[in-house]
Amino acid sequence: MESNEKVPYVLTGKSYTAVAINAAAKAGEWIKSKLGMHEQLSTKTSAQDLVTEVDKGAEQMIRRLILTHFPDHAILGEESVEPGEAAAISALAEAQDEEYLWIIDPIDGTTNFVHGFPFYSISIALAHHGEVIIGVIYDPSRDEMFVAEKGKGAYVHGARMAVSGEERLAEGLIAVGFPADPVVKLPINLRGIAALAPRARSLRAGGSAALHLAHVAAGRLSGYWESGLNAWDIAAGALLVAESGGKVTDTLGESYHLGVRNIVATNGALHAEMLTVLKESDATGF
Structure with missing residues (x-):
């Protein structure tokens, strides 16, 4: 130089x-x-x-x-x-x-x-x-x-922070969302909610995607899923979950990137099971 x-x-x-x-x-x-x-x-x-x-x-x-x-x-x-x-x-x-x-x-x-x-x-x-x-x-x-x-x-x-240790959906506390779009996105999410409700220990809908992701990262929720979100809802929370040892993908299991709008974030152990339930109930949003 x-x-x-x-x-x-x-x-x-x-x-x-x-x-x-x-x-x-x-x-x-x-x-x-x-x-x-x-x-x-x-x-x-x-x-x-x-x-x-x-x-x-x-x-x-x-x-x-x-x-x-x-x-x-x-x-x-x-x-x-x-x-x-x-x-x-x-x-x-x-x-x-x-x-x-x-x-x-x-x-x-x-x-x-x-x-x-x-x-x-x-x-x-x-x-x-x-x-x-x-x-x-x-x-x-x-x-x-x-x-x-x-x-x-x-x-x-x-x-x-570290994600929770539940190994099966039946033991998991799962967060879901009720999207602001009542015509397209809400029915998709309701199908997934109906499918997840009997399979998980219980469901929660707090109404803040970012906080749901933060609570997955902190081990307070076992997983979170929602269809129809934006980059600003997910970006910070996705990193929190990943850096706490969890897994974040889209609803088809593809790796997270800024363009992902249909999100699944879990402790990792429940991930495959959640993806399967969403796919079977036609709740992927794709």
Whole structure:
């Protein structure tokens, strides 16, 4: 290298993680302070798909915090994308070739937030050339910060997380979802719910994909499945599960990538059994 050539200053992954944690914590604190105070409520794709000015404000706050540190990074945030599946797919296609792409869901579980049901979260992921390298999910209601760095494990309250040990679906506590699309996606999910209910120990539908994934990573749920999600619902949580020793695929068993919309995340041991039940009940979403 010639002596007059500048050596680029390289930020370590820790800096990315610190910024993600800080953004999630600050946004979470602000969102919690707005509980029960949202003035305007509007719907996006259906009567079940809610958005408030709090979602939009939280996303702006997170964007500002990230861009202050990394002004040349790209950001894909739920509230900056037009409603609907086609728009989400198109926005991801445009963004996923970016060197560094932050993927944000400012409030995952807006319906819960609106009703005051304390199960909503902030999800922030960072992808490098399309591969998720940082995943942070913050639950303001319980003040729990779930953090994963690729290859370095996943943590909550600073303690290393590990998936649960159940070996059969009959022993498993499985999370499911009721999608906001009542016409196409809801019937698919209901078929899967009907098939899983008698096979699993019990089902839960908390209403936040990100928190479901965080709880699979923490060993509190044995698995989670839902059809019709977006990149910002899954990106951070998928890394948490993988770094906690679990397995994340699409509903056909193909490896997770940012374009996956039909997700199965488990402790690994139950994975094949869950995939079989979903396939047999025509609940893969494909």
